[in-house]
Amino acid sequence: MRVGIARERLRGERRVAATPETVTQLKALGLEVLVESGAGAESGHTDASYTGAGATVVPQLTPGDLGVYCHVRPLTPEFAATLPAGTVTVGLASPASELATVAALATAGVTAFALELVPRISRAQSMDALTSQSLVSGYRVVLEAAIRFPRFFPLYMTAAGTIPPARVLVLGAGVAGLQAIATAKRLGARVSAYDVRPASADEVTSMGGTFVNLDLDAVEGAGGYARELSEDRAVRQRELLAPYVAAADVMITTAAIPGRAAPLLVTHDMVTAMRPGSVVVDLAAETGGNVEGVVAGQDTLVPTEGGDGTVTLVGMKDAPSTMPADASRLYAKNVANLLALMTVDGAVTPDFTDEVVAGACLTHAGTIRHAPTAAAVT
Ligand code: NAD
Numbered sequence: 550m551r552v553g554i555a556r557e558r559l560r561g562e563r564r565v566a567a568t569p570e571t572v573t574q575l576k577a578l579g580l581e582v583l584v585e586s587g588a589g590a591e592s593g594h595t596d597a598s599y600t601g602a603g604a605t606v607v608p609q610l611t612p613g614d615l616g617v618y619c620h621v622r623p624l625t626p627e628f629a630a631t632l633p634a635g636t637v638t639v640g641l642a643s644p645a646s647e648l649a650t651v652a653a654l655a656t657a658g659v660t661a662f663a664l665e666l667v668p669r670i671s672r673a674q675s676m677d678a679l680t681s682q683s684l685v686s687g688y689r690v691v692l693e694a695a696i697r698f699p700r701f702f703p704l705y706m707t708a709a710g711t712i713p714p715a716r717v718l719v720l721g722a723g724v725a726g727l728q729a730i731a732t733a734k735r736l737g738a739r740v741s742a743y744d745v746r747p748a749s750a751d752e753v754t755s756m757g758g759t760f761v762n763l764d765l766d767a768v769e770g771a772g773g774y775a776r777e778l779s780e781d782r783a784v785r786q787r788e789l790l791a792p793y794v795a796a797a798d799v800m801i802t803t804a805a806i807p808g809r810a811a812p813l814l815v816t817h818d819m820v821t822a823m824r825p826g827s828v829v830v831d832l833a834a835e836t837g838g839n840v841e842g843v844v845a846g847q848d849t850l851v852p853t854e855g856g857d858g859t860v861t862l863v864g865m866k867d868a869p870s871t872m873p874a875d876a877s878r879l880y881a882k883n884v885a886n887l888l889a890l891m892t893v894d895g896a897v898t899p900d901f902t903d904e905v906v907a908g909a910c911l912t913h914a915g916t917i918r919h920a921p922t923a924a925a926v927t
Contacts, residue, residue, distance in 0.1 A: 554584040555585055561870060565621065569604075583614075584606050586608050591873050626650045636657075636659050644922040645921075662887060663919070686803075687726060687727065690725070690801050691729050692732070730756040734757040741758055743761035744804075745775050763789040802830070805836065811838055820860050826858060838864065849862045
């Protein structure tokens with residue numbers, strides 16, 4: 550069976566769905582691999598390196614020639630409509646927002662696997678692209694803060710005086726937040742963190758952070774994810790967070806609710822109450838933002854309330870693509886491992902009795918199998 554590896558078309562997207570290493574893995578499964586010319590260029594992989602691993606490099610993939618189409622970013626509805634019935638697609642699909650594409654995939658009879666839907670269970674960890682890409686984002690977001698912060702992160706005791714460590718506050722301690730804590734700690738900052746899920750307290754501590762315990766009831770929903778707060782409780786949460794935000798030199802926000810807009814954790818007034826020179830990086834900027842006024846892909850200078858300076862508010866965009874080599878290395882393994890789970894005798898043959906396969910499948914045989922997405926489309 551032929552597997553095609555797409556060259557990503559979306560501006561700003563620098564990752565690729567296969568590396569020469571995973572081409573070797575796919576070939577060993579008996580699959581034939583076609584790579585679109587230039588697909589790996591931004592991730593450091595030349596066409597020749599794919600050829601060397603046993604792939605065939607083609608100027609452009611022809612959907613009708615492929616059994617499987619692997620991609621990073623969600624497909625467009627127009628492209629989805631060109632895929633022959635029975636084609637298997639594997640990639641990120643943003644099912645909560647890309648409803649037109651989901652509908653087009655179902656209408657075309659495509660068997661689409663959305664990596665966002667891979668169950669968060671131990672057996673599926675090697676296929677979990679949300680985790681692998683959040684690891685990249687959580688690391689990068691701290692570096693973005695550090696280069697904009699006009700001070701050091703670590704404590705320095707020098708003959709010329711003592712420099713205190715930066716105080717970093719991380720809001721949202723999921724995969725990205727925990728990685729942000731670890732990265733800020735490695736840079737020598739004093740780190741505290743908050744998450745609405747009580748289970749995260751131990752994880753924050755194990756990363757070397759101090760858990761901020763707000764007097765707010767726990768909200769943990771299905772699958773270990775957070776649930777959306779009622780408006781009353783969201784307001785209370787912001788009130789309780791305000792003094793911690795004001796005391797921070799650097800704040801990293803990563804809070805998310807699957808399938809929903811990002812929760813607003815920090816108001817404009819809370820930002821203006823920070824000290825001049827403080828830096829806020831919002832990883833949730835692309836899904837509405839945790840911080841009021843954030844613009845994805847832009848830095849905004851917010852005047853402090855005393856009028857004595859500004860706070861730099863950074864709207865992160867395409868975070869995993871800022872480190873395309875390692876983001877692709879991990880993503881490509883996630884894709885190859887999911888394909889390996891479904892490949893029998895050189896053909897991708899999904900077994901829907903497997904909970905990972907069934908859970909990750911977005912559309913199949915003309916239907917939308919993911920119930921919340923099906924409800925949103927109709
Ligand atoms: P996510 O990206 O959906 O959200 C990021 C964090 O934001 C979460 O920790 C969430 O609790 C937090 N959050 C949401 N609303 C908030 C609010 N109002 N205030 C403060 N924080 C808020 O989460 P994620 O990183 O994908 O992880 C979600 C869960 O899945 C976690 O429990 C994680 O440990 C678990 N997980 C399990 C596996 C596995 O077992 N294979 C793998 C990865 C993650």
